[in-house]
Amino acid sequence: MSLRTPGALRRFLVTGGAGFIGSHVVEQLLRGGAERVVAIDDFNDYYDPRRKWENLASSITHPAFRLQVADIRDRDRLRQLAREERFDCVVHLAARAGVRPSLVDARLYQDVNMGGTLNLLELAREQECKSFVFASSSSVYGPVAVPPFREDAALMPISPYAATKAAGELMAHSYSHLYGMRIVCLRFFTVYGERQRPDLAIHKFANSILARRPIPVFGDGSTLRDYTYIGDILQGIGGAMRYTVEGGTPFEVVNLGESECISLSRLISALEEAIGERATIDRQPEQPGDLPLTHANIEKARRLFGYAPETPIETGIGRFVEWLRRRNTAAVAA
Numbered sequence: 001m002s003l004r005t006p007g008a009l010r011r012f013l014v015t016g017g018a019g020f021i022g023s024h025v026v027e028q029l030l031r032g033g034a035e036r037v038v039a040i041d042d043f044n045d046y047y048d049p050r051r052k053w054e055n056l057a058s059s060i061t062h063p064a065f066r067l068q069v070a071d072i073r074d075r076d077r078l079r080q081l082a083r084e085e086r087f088d089c090v091v092h093l094a095a096r097a098g099v100r101p102s103l104v105d106a107r108l109y110q111d112v113n114m115g116g117t118l119n120l121l122e123l124a125r126e127q128e129c130k131s132f133v134f135a136s137s138s139s140v141y142g143p144v145a146v147p148p149f150r151e152d153a154a155l156m157p158i159s160p161y162a163a164t165k166a167a168g169e170l171m172a173h174s175y176s177h178l179y180g181m182r183i184v185c186l187r188f189f190t191v192y193g194e195r196q197r198p199d200l201a202i203h204k205f206a207n208s209i210l211a212r213r214p215i216p217v218f219g220d221g222s223t224l225r226d227y228t229y230i231g232d233i234l235q236g237i238g239g240a241m242r243y244t245v246e247g248g249t250p251f252e253v254v255n256l257g258e259s260e261c262i263s264l265s266r267l268i269s270a271l272e273e274a275i276g277e278r279a280t281i282d283r284q285p286e287q288p289g290d291l292p293l294t295h296a297n298i299e300k301a302r303r304l305f306g307y308a309p310e311t312p313i314e315t316g317i318g319r320f321v322e323w324l325r326r327r328n329t330a331a332v333a334a
C-alpha cells in the first residue's frame with residue numbers, strides 16, 4: 001500500500017485518523033516523509049475504541065505525528081489546534097459512518113457529519129489551506145441511479161447517513177465557490193481490507209465463519225456491491241491530493257470503486273475460500289436504508305488523476321483474512 005502525495009503538500013490534518021481508512025492514511029503519509037501529520041479523533045464507542053488505538057500502533061511514536069483526541073464538533077478545540085499548527089492539506093474522514101445506526105440516531109449523524117464538516121471547512125478556509133479532501137459515500141446515489149453510477153446522477157439518499165454525506169458535498173461546493181478552496185469529494189464504494197471496521201459485513205461474516213457461527217445475511221444474497229480494497233482507496237486519495245495542487249477545476253466529486261459488481265453470494269464464497277471453511281447462512285429480512293446495488297463508474301477518477309484500481313475481490317479478501325487471523329491471535333494473547 002502507498003499514498004503518493006504532491007511535493008507541495010507537507011503538513012496534513014487527518015480527521016478520523018484513528019479509524020479504518022484514516023489510520024492507513026496517517027501511516028502512509030508518515031512513511032512518505034510528511035513533515036507533520038496531525039490526527040484528530042474522539043475515539044467514540046461506535047465500535048471498540050481499543051481497535052482505534054491498535055490502528056495507530058505503528059504511527060503513534062513517529063516524531064512527525066501528533067494525535068489530538070478531540071471531537072470535531074468542538075469548535076474551540078479546533079480553533080486552538082489551528083493556532084498551534086499550520087496545514088497544507090485536510091483529509092476529512094471523521095464521521096459517524098454506517099447506514100443502519102443512522103436510522104436510530106439521525107440527529108447525531110447530522111451534528112457530526114454536517115456540523116463537524118462545516119467546522120473543518122472553516123478551519124481550512126481560515127488557514128488558507130491548499131487542499132481539502134472529503135470522504136463522501138456511494139450511498140448518496142440512492143436506489144434509482146442507473147449503474148454504473150456516474151457522478152452527475154441525481155442524488156436520492158435513502159438514509160440519514162447518506163443525506164449527511166450529500167449535504168457535506170454541497171457545503172464543500174459552497175466553500176470552494178466562495179473562498180476559492182480546492183476541494184475533492186471522494187465517493188467511496190464499500191471499503192474493505194486490513195483494519196476494516198468490525199461493524200461492516202465482510203468483517204462480521206469472516207469472524208462468524210472463523211468461529212463456525214451462522215452468518216446473518218439480509219435479503220436473498222442477490223444484493224450487489226462494488227467492494228473497494230483499502231490500497232486502491234489510498235491510491236485515489238493521493239490522486240485527489242495531487243489534483244488539488246496541480247491545477248484543474250477547484251471543486252470535483254469523484255467516485256472511488258473497483259467498478260466491479262460483486263454479489264453477496266460471491267463475496268461469501270471468496271471468504272469461504274480464504275478461510276477454508278463453509279459458511280452457515282442465517283437469512284434475515286432486507287434492511288431499510290440499504291441499497292440493493294452499488295456500482296461505480298470510475299472514468300472520472302481515471303481521467304482526472306489516473307486512478308487505476310488493481311485489487312480483485314479474491315486478492316483483497318485473502319489479505320483481509322490473513323490480517324484478521326493475525327489480529328485475532330494477538331488480541332487473544334494480550
Ligand SMILES: NC(=O)c1ccc[n+]([C@@H]2O[C@H](COP(=O)([O-])OP(=O)(O)OC[C@H]3O[C@@H](n4cnc5c(N)ncnc54)[C@H](O)[C@@H]3O)[C@@H](O)[C@H]2O)c1
Nearest residue numbers: 016019020021041042071072093094095135137188190191
Ligand atoms: N468504510 C467504508 O466502506 C466507507 C464507505 C463510504 C464512505 N466512508 C467514509 O469514510 C470515512 C472513514 O470511514 P471508516 O470506515 O474509516 O470509519 P471509522 O469509523 O473506522 O473511522 C471514522 C473515525 O472518525 C472518528 N470520529 C467519529 N466521530 C468523530 C467526531 N465527532 N470527532 C472526531 N472523530 C470522530 C471515529 O472515532 C473513527 O475513528 C467516513 O467519513 C465514512 O463515512 C467509508
